[in-house]
Amino acid sequence: MAFRALDPLLHSQLRLAVMSLLISVESADFVYIKEQTGATAGNLSVQLDKLSTAGYIEVSKHFEGKKPKTTCKVTPKGLDAFESYVKSIQQYLKP
Amino acid sequence: MAFRALDPLLHSQLRLAVMSLLISVESADFVYIKEQTGATAGNLSVQLDKLSTAGYIEVSKHFEGKKPKTTCKVTPKGLDAFESYVKSIQQYLKP
DNA sequence: CTATTAGGTTTATAAAATAAACTACTTTAT
C-alpha cells in the first residue's frame, strides 16, 4: 500500500467517536457516551466490548447506590492506537 | 449526534484511498489505482462501481490499442463529498 | 400488583468488505 493501513478497530464511526470522547474526558459512563455519540444502547454495548477486548479502553462495572453503572476510560495502549490512527488517516485527507 | 456523521461511502479505507488519489492526479487508470492502493482487482472493481454509482467518480472504459483500459476521474460532486468528509472526520481526530 | 423506566446484554438481521473463481482476450514460447 502506498497508503498506510487504518486500524480496523478504530476505523468505525462509533468506536472512533467513543475513543475521541474518552481521550478528552479521561472517564465517562455508559449513558453519557450513549448521549454524546447518539448510539443505541445495543450497538454501544457491542462496540465498547470490542474496544475493551482490544485493550483500548478499560471498562468497570459497579453499582451506584442501587443502579448499575458502567464507566470507561482509555488505556495507554488505546491512546497510542488512536494517535497512530490519526497520523495514518491524515495521509488520506491531504493528498 | 454530537459527532457529525461520516459519509459511509467514503468511510472505507479503499474508497477513501481511491478518492484521495484521484483528487491529486485528476485522472488515473485501473492498473495504476490498483498498484497505488495495493487492492486486489476484484475489490477495486467493486469499490469503483460504488463510487461511480454514487456519482463521486466518472469511469470510462475504452481500448488502448488492443487492451481494455478503464480510466477514472473525480466529479465535482465527489470532490464536495470528499471535502465534507474531511471536515467531519477532523472533528473526531482532534478532541 | 402491574406498568414503566433505567441500564444494559444477547441474539438476529442487514450491509460491507474481501477473496476466490471466472471471463475474455493477448502475447509469448514450442
Place this chain on the structure above:
DNA sequence: ATAAAGTAGTTTATTTTATAAACCTAATAG
C-alpha cells in the same frame, strides 16, 4: 498452429461488521 501464461477486469461467494430488535434484571411510580 497451438498450448501456456499474462493482462485487465467482472461476478459470485464468503467472511466480517454494523445495526437493530428483542430480551433481561432491578427499581420506581401509579
